[in-house]
Amino acid sequence: MNGGFKKLMHVFKSNMLLLKLLYIDILCGFNLSASQAKASRLFSTFTTHKFAMESSEDDLEEDETEWKQLLTDSPPTSRASESSISKTPTPAPRVILHFDLDCFYAQVEMIRNPALRDVPLGIQQKYIIVTCNYVARQQGVTKLMSVTDAKQKCPQLVLVKGEDLTHYREMSYQVTDLLLSFCPLVERLGFDENFVDITEMIEKRLPCTTEFSFKGHVYSTSSEAAKAKASIHPDLALGSHVAAELREAILCQLGLTGCAGVATSKLLAKLVSGTFKPNQQTTLLPENVDDIMGSLSSLRKIPGVGHQTAKRLQALGLITVRDLQLFPQAELIKELGSQSAARLKNLSLGTDDSPVNPTGAPQSLSDEDSFKKMSSVKEVMDKIQQLLTSLVERMRKDGRQPQTFRLSVRKFSASNKWYSRESRQCPIPNHVGHKITLASTDDVPAQLLTMAMKLFSKMVDTAAPFHLTLINVCFSNLQKRASAARTIGAITTFFSPSASPQNPAQSQIDSSTSGSGVDDHLCSLGVMTPLIPEKNTSSLTSRDAASPQATPTQNTPSKPHSSTFSYGGDADTTATYRLPPNVDPQVFSQLPANLQTELMREWEQRRPVLKIPTVSKKPGREAKEKKGTGRRSQANSLLDYFKPALDKL
């Protein structure tokens, strides 16, 4: 320990010189932000040493090499900052814009119906006001307030349902596209925010500009002081004008107002954009980075620090941004790992070198609905079909072909009340994916619904009572149609199902399954076989065979025109059932045994599974029929899903 202390003192003395040099550097106005960042880093490394004294000799050694690294980075000459630029690749100064539309959903609705302009307006999803216009805000309505609270605060509040995001999504992409028409580097953050890297634009305009000034606010500097700063930061000054132009374009061409932030990184642009709201913009100068970081009321305000991270940091005694800035890095690494620790520490110091990643087309499309309670297989199936109908429609407009499908549910549980979603996913067989993107089909491919129900039964034991509060369907792994599909899977695409008479899907199944089907129909079903692993299917079957619910009903009423169908997997446990006439036995056979049991029970009307008949989304269908006929028509709509797959091919 004594040796360690000597080393520490040596390192400390050496670096007092460096700190002084950095200070001179700052006074001379050379590379101001880089010097500040370096000084901060030195300071935090020093405090790390202070703590490392109490931990281990190894830590100290490592930290000393860190110190030496920093020392060699900055030779003790007056050209210190220049040298550090060449050695430590200081990122080239960038100009980043952040755009944040004012109460976006409310603006979209006010465009759709201008009569809403001057009234207090709230956008409602379920029982929540997700956002509201400024008229409503003046009366105390806030984001994510419950409808009852909002109505109490503001009885004249006008509500518009906003559960269908279609219009918001479309407008959102119009904004992104407009920005893209000026500059290729646009990154979306949610539906209402965009980052734009305009560094190149600025570099082009800079030589053509003689007079510099700031448009809009400059963070924590008066308009008088800003005039003097404009020639010191010509890039940011120009950037503020570009921001104003883009905001004007968004207003003229789309009728939307919003805020903008101009700074040297995404972090700073985002933090500064919200300082004057609504419909204003502000620029952050490098000399005010510490000010804005210090102004944050808690660590939670740092983008990237969510609830969980904030809690972990709080456990270390860290509350304010300053706390994190000064916290020994070694301790932080122990808690979060070196990568997260470095990222967090940098963020706290206002340092962010993450690039603006052009977002491009979305990587997944999903659709979901939440509800108080869902507890029967039929309700689930109807809901999944409803979600899939709109999702398939969106997918078709997108034009790409999804390669994987995911189903998520949220289960209600009193004990485990916190956020728990479960999901299962599987590949989408090529011919099903193709059918999704087909313009002619208006309905959900039967195979897709079958896949969804299989995934569902992996998560929910349908033989036991269940209580769901949310269902989500998602397409991902989206592939470009013609060009990409051909290059990626040349062989499989050439043997498309319609083209090959004998074994359409075989080329695609290849190694993942031992060819099961022989005739065409069996093959199309066989494609789905690899979706559920062999062992999984068998375990489901055996478990169901053991369960009392799955015990075959002996006194099945025989119906005219019904077909005989056997299921169960093993020859020993096979039972015989009579299926309704329009059920394709082979499609039915693809469902897990417990699902089959559940559906059989409904069809046979032995025991009503459904308590409350759900209102179908398709208008004019079975809305108000009597109980008996209502149940029958529900059963019939169920049967529609099981029409022979060939009908749909």
Added chain:
DNA sequence: AAGCAATAG
């Protein structure tokens, strides 16, 4: 590749 946690608006 699958499933989840974390983060965001």
Added chain:
DNA sequence: GGTTCTATTGCTT
């Protein structure tokens, strides 16, 4: 906090 309805990223297996 979570609530809604999405969407992305990164970790873990």
